[in-house]
Amino acid sequence: MREVLAQAAFQLFLERGFERTTVDDIVARAGVGRRSFFRYFPSKEDAVFPDHERCLAEMTEFLAAADDGDPVGAVSDAARIVLRMYAANPEFSVQRYRLTREVPGLRTYELSVVRRYEQTLAGHLRSRFGADGDGALRAEVIAASVVAAHNNGLRLWLRSGGEGDPEVAVDHALAMVREVWGRRDVPATPTAPAAPEVSVVPAAPLAVSGGGGGGGDGEVVVMVARKGTPMWRVVQQIESAVGEN
Amino acid sequence: MREVLAQAAFQLFLERGFERTTVDDIVARAGVGRRSFFRYFPSKEDAVFPDHERCLAEMTEFLAAADDGDPVGAVSDAARIVLRMYAANPEFSVQRYRLTREVPGLRTYELSVVRRYEQTLAGHLRSRFGADGDGALRAEVIAASVVAAHNNGLRLWLRSGGEGDPEVAVDHALAMVREVWGRRDVPATPTAPAAPEVSVVPAAPLAVSGGGGGGGDGEVVVMVARKGTPMWRVVQQIESAVGEN
Numbered sequence: 001m002r003e004v005l006a007q008a009a010f011q012l013f014l015e016r017g018f019e020r021t022t023v024d025d026i027v028a029r030a031g032v033g034r035r036s037f038f039r040y041f042p043s044k045e046d047a048v049f050p051d052h053e054r055c056l057a058e059m060t061e062f063l064a065a066a067d068d069g070d071p072v073g074a075v076s077d078a079a080r081i082v083l084r085m086y087a088a089n090p091e092f093s094v095q096r097y098r099l100t101r102e103v104p105g106l107r108t109y110e111l112s113v114v115r116r117y118e119q120t121l122a123g124h125l126r127s128r129f130g131a132d133g134d135g136a137l138r139a140e141v142i143a144a145s146v147v148a149a150h151n152n153g154l155r156l157w158l159r160s161g162g163e164g165d166p167e168v169a170v171d172h173a174l175a176m177v178r179e180v181w182g183r184r185d186v187p188a189t190p191t192a193p194a195a196p197e198v199s200v201v202p203a204a205p206l207a208v209s210g211g212g213g214g215g216g217d218g219e220v221v222v223m224v225a226r227k228g229t230p231m232w233r234v235v236q237q238i239e240s241a242v243g244e245n
Numbered sequence: 246m247r248e249v250l251a252q253a254a255f256q257l258f259l260e261r262g263f264e265r266t267t268v269d270d271i272v273a274r275a276g277v278g279r280r281s282f283f284r285y286f287p288s289k290e291d292a293v294f295p296d297h298e299r300c301l302a303e304m305t306e307f308l309a310a311a312d313d314g315d316p317v318g319a320v321s322d323a324a325r326i327v328l329r330m331y332a333a334n335p336e337f338s339v340q341r342y343r344l345t346r347e348v349p350g351l352r353t354y355e356l357s358v359v360r361r362y363e364q365t366l367a368g369h370l371r372s373r374f375g376a377d378g379d380g381a382l383r384a385e386v387i388a389a390s391v392v393a394a395h396n397n398g399l400r401l402w403l404r405s406g407g408e409g410d411p412e413v414a415v416d417h418a419l420a421m422v423r424e425v426w427g428r429r430d431v432p433a434t435p436t437a438p439a440a441p442e443v444s445v446v447p448a449a450p451l452a453v454s455g456g457g458g459g460g461g462d463g464e465v466v467v468m469v470a471r472k473g474t475p476m477w478r479v480v481q482q483i484e485s486a487v488g489e490n
Binding site: 144149153 | 352353354356357360379381382383385386388389390392393394396397398417418421422425426
């Protein structure tokens with residue numbers, strides 16, 4: 001019934017426009033009474049986004065069961081639940097994206113849904129980071145970053161007409177957030193793994209260099225070492241990363 | 246006239262509640278005709294936030310005149326324009342914050358204003374980063390981070406009843422975003438300063454270490470070097486940072 005109503009509503013929104021479709025039109029098309037509509041949807045807007053409540057519930061459940069060791073990874077994976085909901089029905093998702101861009105009321109509705117996802121992710125991070133110090137600040141900034149990255153990838157796919165696999169763009173975007181924040185979110189608990197004495201990683205070419213490409217001038221290495229690490233260990237690790245002997 | 250209408254509206258919202266105040270009530274209190282209201286405000290919601298349009302215009306103007314060398318700094322400073330608007334009238338800002346939390350329509354209105362700020366900041370970053378590669382992605386994620394950090398500091402101050410200087414919390418929050426993103430936003434233009442061959446910086450103690458304190462076990466150094474940098478230069482720089490000979 002819920003599905004039938006959502007489909008009837010969406011067809012009418014596409015045919016007549018969102019504003020000119022009434023709840024009476026929708027129930028007439030679905031062949032049910034007016035009360036049935038409001039039993040399933042608080043408003044016309046809700047019928048356009050019939051899966052967000054389920055998705056929010058799934059996200060909350062997923063996060064409650066998540067491992068404590070990697071909160072940024074957990075909220076990134078939680079965001080992917082939303083992506084999969086969109087990806088499950090590309091045609092509907094793309095049509096709805098176009099409709100939403102045209103109807104201000106749907107855009108503000110969508111903003112409030114996105115805000116609820118963001119608050120759900122921030123709540124999880126806050127519980128893991130603790131309320132002391134900058135825990136709440138970091139939680140909110142990381143949640144906003146994850147949502148922005150996810151939505152960037154999702155929108156690329158929606159604008160392309162829902163062609164191909166949306167996971168690629170979203171994974172790429174979330175990996176960027178992970179790279180920036182992943183190292184900073186390790187909780188100060190005894191369960192955290194010990195940091196290696198030295199770690200050296202080849203990094204992407206710096207944008208400031210005119211050059212680029214593999215092995216070119218622009219390539220850099222980044223090394224992180226504990227103070228007091230013997231110099232020979234530092235040199236050893238750098239040499240093996242740089243390939244210089 | 247605009248100011249008189251906004252004040253009359255806000256007084257009535259506090260006295261009777263937002264929903265139960267009509268535009269007729271507002272114009273009666275202000276002693277003007279109904280049309281005057283709509284000449285200044287498209288809706289009742291707009292009268293609650295009379296300064297955001299001016300603030301958005303000021304932000305756009307500020308960014309258009311901003312130096313190209315430090316886009317993350319520019320959008321952080323642009324966000325502070327919003328803070329100053331709130332800080333200019335603490336009592337009104339705190340009352341409005343409380344009202345907004347209670348009225349769903351005002352909350353969604355506020356979300357759409359925040360989104361417009363975010364898009365303004367993202368647009369500036371996109372224009373500086375370029376549309377190639379991850380420019381748009383980075384622009385959106387950094388804009389979302391700046392907005393989340395700014396709002397975290399602003400909300401702390403609003404929740405405290407508008408006591409003290411809100412700049413302290415906002416500066417602290419924006420500095421965190423700056424630290425994370427500042428190094429990654431250098432535009433690939435010839436005006437950017439050349440990267441040093443090697444740079445070594447002592448970093449804060451890692452949270453994973455049980456120790457801590459100056460010179461203790463937990464301290465680390467971070468080194469960034471271009472590939473091809475002679476090893477002696479690397480060792481020289483690390484030794485001078487680590488203090489080991």
